[in-house]
Amino acid sequence: MFPGGISMTELIIILAVILLLFGAGRLPEAGRALGEGIRNFRKALSGETEVKEVKAEDVKTEERKEEKKEEKEKVEA
Structure with a gap:
């Protein structure tokens, strides 16, 4: 028990019904979504927040890409 x-026996019946409802x-996918939901709920309860740190190098690289793109557009125009 x-x-x-x-x-x-009850557990097997419950699992069979779930298999029939969702399909193999x-x-x-349903299990993964349920796990993510539980994980996010626990994080919210504990007060953890996910902060994505951006490196200064990454920002500079993105700025350079944008500048090059703008220069190409000016040359083409």
Whole structure:
């Protein structure tokens, strides 16, 4: 018997119903989405925030790309 009073037979029936509802192809996708939801919920409860750090080099590289693109547009015009 599992925690909560669910027997092995009941667990197998529940899993079979889930398999019928979602199908074999969508089951991994549904599990992944459920896992991400739980993970995000836990992060929100703990107060963690995901901050993406941008390196100064990356910013400079992007600025150079934009400048080159603008120069090409001026030359073509």
